[in-house]
Amino acid sequence: GRLEALLLEAKGSWELAEKAYSSLLEDNPLDQTIHKRRVAMAKAQGNIPGAIEWLNKYLEIFMADHDAWRELGEIYVSLQMYKQAAFCYEELILSQPTVPLYHLAYADVLYTLGGLENLQTAKKYYTSTIDLTGGKNTRALFGVCLCTSAIAQITKGKSKEEKEGAQVQSLAAKVLEKDYKQRAPDKLPQLTTALKSLTLSS
Amino acid sequence: MGSSSGDLRYELSQNAYIKLVLHSLNHPTSAVNGVLIGRISPSNDAVLIDDAVPLFHSHLGLLPQLEISLMLIEEYFSAKGLNIVGYFHANERSDDYELGGVAKNIGDHICRYFPQAAILLLDNKKLEALKKSKDRSAVTQLYVRDASKNWKLVHSEGNNRFSLREPSANLMLLDYIASEKWQGIVDFDDHLDDISKDWLNPGLFN
Numbered sequence: 001g002r003l004e005a006l007l008l009e010a011k012g013s014w015e016l017a018e019k020a021y022s023s024l025l026e027d028n029p030l031d032q033t034i035h036k037r038r039v040a041m042a043k044a045q046g047n048i049p050g051a052i053e054w055l056n057k058y059l060e061i062f063m064a065d066h067d068a069w070r071e072l073g074e075i076y077v078s079l080q081m082y083k084q085a086a087f088c089y090e091e092l093i094l095s096q097p098t099v100p101l102y103h104l105a106y107a108d109v110l111y112t113l114g115g116l117e118n119l120q121t122a123k124k125y126y127t128s129t130i131d132l133t134g135g136k137n138t139r140a141l142f143g144v145c146l147c148t149s150a151i152a153q154i155t156k157g158k159s160k161e162e163k164e165g166a167q168v169q170s171l172a173a174k175v176l177e178k179d180y181k182q183r184a185p186d187k188l189p190q191l192t193t194a195l196k197s198l199t200l201s202s
Numbered sequence: 203m204g205s206s207s208g209d210l211r212y213e214l215s216q217n218a219y220i221k222l223v224l225h226s227l228n229h230p231t232s233a234v235n236g237v238l239i240g241r242i243s244p245s246n247d248a249v250l251i252d253d254a255v256p257l258f259h260s261h262l263g264l265l266p267q268l269e270i271s272l273m274l275i276e277e278y279f280s281a282k283g284l285n286i287v288g289y290f291h292a293n294e295r296s297d298d299y300e301l302g303g304v305a306k307n308i309g310d311h312i313c314r315y316f317p318q319a320a321i322l323l324l325d326n327k328k329l330e331a332l333k334k335s336k337d338r339s340a341v342t343q344l345y346v347r348d349a350s351k352n353w354k355l356v357h358s359e360g361n362n363r364f365s366l367r368e369p370s371a372n373l374m375l376l377d378y379i380a381s382e383k384w385q386g387i388v389d390f391d392d393h394l395d396d397i398s399k400d401w402l403n404p405g406l407f408n
Contacts, residue, residue, distance in 0.1 A: 078262065078263055079263075082263075105261070142267075184393075187400075
């Protein structure tokens, strides 16, 4: 039964454990724990494609499992499969639109993907993260600055929205500088130089 | 000037070494990474790695935090005449000896600014064995880029291409592990979550 299968996995008898899990799932395809054990085991063995496959199968049934979507998103990021990672975070934002963590992760992935459209969307999600966190999220503030600079490098002054973008960027920069001045003053000089280089290029 | 990476020695200081290994011990179930700080030796035949900054323990493959951290770190150390001279990576699984895509990409990125940059990959087996053996060699593997810009493992046994600056570094490391000094290590992830946390880890070696 279940306990025996779990014991097999704990002892490292991978093949036997896998057989046991698969047969248990045939009898009861809704056993969440066993599904997850199968994914965990694949991961532990370094069988990442297998882990992805099992995790996707799991999510077809249990699509409301946020932890599973996060896990899948993280695996995709570690494999540099950013489009697939973006999909995971889109699912999370759809189901829990007020959780800033998902907005931030989505923005990070989009920035990493690059390209004008992704950068513009990333900036939107960094901004929504800032809104959802009352202006306190350092990563989102940096993200806004990075996006504005990257967008400006692509559009090179041809876009009207750049002026507006520069305003948001300088606001974010001001918040960052104020925060560093208060809580990490010895790191302020580097911050100021970095922000300057980001605003100069936009 | 510039010898190609084919001739250069790489020398790792105790402080950099211990910081990086302790960082990986602080996050035993995640992949972690960091940057190596240093300079070319006055005799132009070695890259001296004087210090290191632990970077992240989650989402290593995302760009925004990497770009910010490299900007701030480079800015800080260039004022002291030092550069980012390499990259450190520890894989998530202890039996994984592959230099993955993320590590190679970050290494390539660092090479754009410092062409002789190296990658250090944590060797978990060696780290485990350290407690019993009296091995004085580093528990990391060294990778450099060949002429076709591919990352190649450098075999340092017997040719001195990669060495620890202080021969007692492993003894110090074991001492720090025993006193659980890895608990207080601050990386850039920690700093971004709370900027009052100092990624320089000033109190670590006092």
